[in-house]
Amino acid sequence: MAADPKGAADAGPRGADALVEAALGGDRRALARILTAVENRTSVAEIALRRMYPLAGRAHLVGITGPPGSGKSTLVSALIGAAREAGRAVGVVAVDPSSPITGGALLGDRVRMQHYATDRDVFIRSMAARGHAGGLASTSTAAAAVLDAAGFDLILLETVGTGQSEVEVAAAADTTVVLEAPEMGDEVQAIKAGLLEVADIVVVNKGDRPGAQRTASQLRAMLVATGRAGGGIRDGAAKPRPRPKEPEVLLTTATTGDGIPELLASLDRHRARGRDAGDTPARLARAEAQVWSILADRLRAELHAPANRDATDATMRKVAGHELDPFAAADELLRSTRHSG
Ligand SMILES: Nc1nc2c(ncn2[C@@H]2O[C@H](COP(=O)(O)OP(=O)(O)O)[C@@H](O)[C@H]2O)c(=O)[nH]1
Ligand SMILES: [Mg+2]
Known part of the structure; x- marks a missing residue:
């Protein structure tokens, strides 16, 4: 090779x-x-x-998201250790939508995870964002499917930031873990509400820091106040995703491993509940992300093919010149693909 x-x-x-x-x-x-x-x-x-x-389809896919610095990479590293002790093979996809070049921002993380470099049942991969909107979710899902097929039992999708695309990536996992750390400031509070909506498990990391217990209590109160039990979220084009159970709030100290076995147990419980329910919402969201993305790629390729390219460009110019509205343009382009196909 x-x-x-x-x-x-x-x-x-x-x-x-x-x-x-x-x-x-x-x-x-x-x-x-x-x-x-x-x-x-x-x-x-x-x-x-x-x-x-x-x-594929056997692995447990776990999304890990949360504000930068909350300890996601450290937690992933601790989870790898605990899962390996349990004899599980672990794949990690670290998703970095901000970096056009693979690895950039994640290099530090990779160095941190070098501990596992010689363990063939640990596979760590970082990925940059590519292509159009929604491409990130479908690329991560495809990467997870490859790792799943290759025999990894637990697949961790760590996302780097807290933008919408990261939330979508994390929410396409079977189980979504949202990480918080105590006393992270007011801006983070604003992000929290949106992030909490996708959480299956909320982890307050840095349990060794002052205020960790209080942060956990505040988060529990927020989850009750926002009525997560009866609510639902939207996954891109998918229907609102039902959230039948309020997420657990756990405390961890990723640097020492405190709370990690409990987190692993909580992940297993959530996975078991999902299995009983047929895994439908998360798996359907993943399927949709992949198929819509392929459809968009195909449509774009077809409209840019030599037979259609000039007509496509002309239509786009008409929209730019306000001679044609974008909806009529889309109708026209769809019709042209049907005729040429
Ligand atoms: N005190 C303390 N520090 C932690 C803990 N977990 C992570 N850190 C530190 O927090 C910083 C950010 O961690 P990192 O895993 O890179 O966060 P990420 O940006 O969310 O991936 C690093 O300096 C870690 O060593 C923890 O449980 N307790
Ligand atoms: Mg990180």
Whole structure:
């Protein structure tokens, strides 16, 4: 296998098939190359996902989000340790929507996780944002499916910031963990309300800091006040996602491991509840993110194909000149794809 992971993008169909079989056989470098293809949305990714998607669906997908500095990466590292002790294989996808270049902001995290560099049942991957809106959720979901098919039992999706796209990525997991830390200031309070809406489990990290207990109590009160029990959230184009149970609020100290076994147990309980319910809302949200994203890619490719490109450009110019409204333009473009297809 070539050392250059970018080479995956140039592999032909036969190369792609061999890559997938190698990854399924436990070749971690092949797995890394497939994830690069997924990130770059190349044809290798399509070949790999067509083969691997049916093999996935067993792993527990856990989204971890929260304000920068709350301790997400430290917590992920602690969770890896606890899950490995329980004999589980752990995949991590660290999603960084702010960085156009893989790795940038996450380099520090990767160094921190070097502890696991020699453990073949731990696979850590960072991913940058690519493409259009919604692309991030579908790319993360596809990466998780690849790791799932490759046999990882627990897949952690760590998101870097607290923007809408990160929330969508985290909320597409089976279980969404929202991290907070004590005394993080007023701006964070504003973010909190939105973040709490997607939480299945709320973790107050830095339990060793003063005020941690109080922060936990405040969060519990907020969850009751916002009536999370009867509410629902929106996942992109999906229907409101029912939240039948108020999230647990747990205290952890990621740096020492305090509270981590309890968090793992809470994750398992949430997963079990989801299984009983058929996993429907989160899994449907993931399916939709992937299919809508592929549809958008296909439609864009078709409208930019040589046969349609000039007409597409002309339509766009008419909209720019206010000769045509954007809805009429969309109608026109959809009709043109039906005729050419
Ligand atoms: N005191 C204390 N510090 C922590 C704890 N967890 C993380 N930190 C520190 O908080 C800082 C930010 O942690 P990091 O995991 O990078 O946060 P992230 O930005 O959410 O990924 C680092 O200096 C960590 O060592 C904790 O439980 N207690
Ligand atoms: Mg981090």
